[in-house]
Amino acid sequence: MKKLFSKHLLADQDIEQLIGIQLRAGVVTASIIVLIGGILYLIQSGGSLLPSYAHFGGEKAELTSFSAIWQAVIHFRAKGIITLGVVILMATPLLRIMFSLVGFAIEKDRMYVLITLFVLMVMAFSIFGGLKV
Amino acid sequence: MTILTFTLLLIAGAYLAGLVGSLTGLGGGVVIIPLLTLVFHVDIRYAIGAALLASIANSSGAASAYVKEGITNIRLGMFLEIATTVGAVVGAIVAVYTPVNTIAILFGIILLFSAVMTIRKKNHEVLLQGSPAAAKLKLNNSYPTAKGPVNYQLKNVGAGFGIMTVAGVFSGLLGIGSGALKVLAMDSTMRIPFKVSTTTSNFMIGVTATASAIVYLQRGYMDAGIAFPVVLGVLGGAFTGSKLLSKIDAKVLKYIFCVAIVFVAAEMMFNGFNHKF
Numbered sequence: 114m115k116k117l118f119s120k121h122l123l124a125d126q127d128i129e130q131l132i133g134i135q136l137r138a139g140v141v142t143a144s145i146i147v148l149i150g151g152i153l154y155l156i157q158s159g160g161s162l163l164p165s166y167a168h169f170g171g172e173k174a175e176l177t178s179f180s181a182i183w184q185a186v187i188h189f190r191a192k193g194i195i196t197l198g199v200v201i202l203m204a205t206p207l208l209r210i211m212f213s214l215v216g217f218a219i220e221k222d223r224m225y226v227l228i229t230l231f232v233l234m235v236m237a238f239s240i241f242g243g244l245k246v
Numbered sequence: 247m248t249i250l251t252f253t254l255l256l257i258a259g260a261y262l263a264g265l266v267g268s269l270t271g272l273g274g275g276v277v278i279i280p281l282l283t284l285v286f287h288v289d290i291r292y293a294i295g296a297a298l299l300a301s302i303a304n305s306s307g308a309a310s311a312y313v314k315e316g317i318t319n320i321r322l323g324m325f326l327e328i329a330t331t332v333g334a335v336v337g338a339i340v341a342v343y344t345p346v347n348t349i350a351i352l353f354g355i356i357l358l359f360s361a362v363m364t365i366r367k368k369n370h371e372v373l374l375q376g377s378p379a380a381a382k383l384k385l386n387n388s389y390p391t392a393k394g395p396v397n398y399q400l401k402n403v404g405a406g407f408g409i410m411t412v413a414g415v416f417s418g419l420l421g422i423g424s425g426a427l428k429v430l431a432m433d434s435t436m437r438i439p440f441k442v443s444t445t446t447s448n449f450m451i452g453v454t455a456t457a458s459a460i461v462y463l464q465r466g467y468m469d470a471g472i473a474f475p476v477v478l479g480v481l482g483g484a485f486t487g488s489k490l491l492s493k494i495d496a497k498v499l500k501y502i503f504c505v506a507i508v509f510v511a512a513e514m515m516f517n518g519f520n521h522k523f
Contacts, residue, residue: 129313129320136310136452140303144481151253151474159250166472169289177466192470196463199299199473203459205306206452213324224384228324232453235331239338239460 128216132209139205143198150194157191207236249471256286256475260300264483267304269491270503271444272360273451274300274480275422279353280510283523288472290346290523294421295467298459300480301423305452307484312445319387322400322438323446326410326431330424330454333414338458341419342465350518353420357511360426361504368440369433377401380436389442398439406436418458423451 176182176196185193210233217225263277275297282293312318341349376386376399386399400406413427425447432443462468517523 129316129318132320133310133314136306136313140306140310140481144303144478147474147477150470151478154471154474155250155253159248159253161249163247163249163252164471166286166288166292166469169291170466176468176470177464195470195474196468199463199468199470199477202299202302202306202477203456203463206302206456209306210324210327210453213320222384225321225324228328232324232327232331235328235335236453236457236460239331239335239457242335 128212132212135212136205136209139201139208143202143205145198146201147195147198150191150196150198153189153194154191210236252286253471253475256282256472257479259285260476260479261483261486263300264304264480264485265487265490266483266499266503267480268308268484268487269494270364270500271425272364272503272507273423273425274304274484276357276360276507278476278480279421280514282472283350284510284513284517290349291467292469292472294341294349295459295462295469296472296476297421298455298462299468299473299477301417301421301455302452302459303477303481304484305423305448305450305455307481308488309445309449309452311488312448315390317389317441317445318449319385319389319438319442319446320449321383322385322387322432322442323450325383325385326407326446327450327453329407329410330414330417330428330450331457333411333416334418334454334457335461337415337418337420338461339418340415344419346523347518347521349420350514350523352416353422354511354513354515354518356416356420356422356424356426357507357514361507361511363426363430364500365504369437369443370440371437372396372398372439373400373437375399376437377403379403387442389439396439398442400436400438402435402437406431409435414454414457417451417454418461421455421458421462423455425451 176192182193182196186197214229217229259281263274263281267274267277278297278300279293282288283290380386380400380403388395388397409431413424417424428447429443432438433440
């Protein structure tokens with residue numbers, strides 16, 4: 114039961130180590146980018162008055178698609194850089210699912226390959242499913 | 247208030263949220279939402295977006311350590327993620343049609359439930375004979391202890407799966423990790439040893455939160471100006487908390503926190519019923 118991987122390729126502990134490192138790397142990368150964007154944001158508009166967060170204006174928000182976020186990053190806009198960090202933070206668990214998928218595939222565990230694929234499909238649905246209301 | 251003042255105050259608040267959240271095992275999201283809505287008067291929808299990010303950061307950070315130790319049951323986590331991700335997407339869709347005051351009241355109820363779950367007796371017993379379904383799904387496993395690996399089996403797979411779906415819906419609807427519901431499903435229903443159920447729950451929270459966070463991002467709930475202090479503050483707090491955990495007795499803290507949570511829950515529900523959101 115402990116073996117997630119066949120002995121020939123990778124040991125169970127190896128994939129667990131790998132997932133552990135991947136999760137940590139994702140969180141560290143995301144927080145560094147968020148920090149850079151945040152410092153830039155404070156330099157650019159730290160002295161301005163706070164926008165009214167009590168009134169929700171989410172529907173009109175700009176940084177809601179990947180292309181818009183990327184455009185903002187290229188133009189070195191602080192909020193875009195922060196949002197890029199946020200996207201990397203969200204990509205970390207997604208990448209973790211893909212790592213597990215590879216692991217189950219190497220172990221030829223068909224049931225868990227299907228289970229993992231299903232979870233990935235749900236994630237894909239929430240990314241591409243046109244849920245932007 | 248200037249953006250600088252708000253940012254510094256929020257970093258301090260989020261740091262405390264991450265610290266207390268990791269010491270009590272409740273995660274940062276539970277503190278972030280009341281902090282943003284009750285103290286800073288931020289719209290609850292922005293607060294939900296920020297809390298989801300806090301949950302992802304917390305989960306990925308903590309899980310990286312647990313996975314390496316081999317306590318987390320990866321198969322169990324993946325199997326139950328079917329339930330939580332479907333639930334989370336449904337919850338995120340339903341959230342659009344749910345009045346904010348209703349969300350506040352539901353949040354209060356979940357807070358009260360979390361407080362009860364935190365102080366209840368934990369399941370440390372190992373189940374030696376599980377159900378056939380658990381064996382078929384290869385969910386039985388072992389975990390390392392000081393005395394060597396301990397084998398465990400589990401039962402009530404269907405009921406656990408059902409509670410997990412509900413946990414996912416609440417996670418998507420309220421922006422929290424639903425750790426209390428996840429532990430209820432694994433610990434009390436499926437009879438999984440406490441250490442395995444908490445670490446596996448923690449491992450799953452990141453995926454559950456991401457499933458709905460993507461929907462919220464596309465809807466503009468994730469404001470960079472709020473996300474930045476929250477992510478950094480919660481991460482810093484959780485990091486400090488994990489260092490402190492072995493040095494201090496978190497038991498007293500847990501009781502104090504539970505009392506505080508009951509007050510916050512009451513305030514959220516009171517404001518919700520009076521349409522203050």
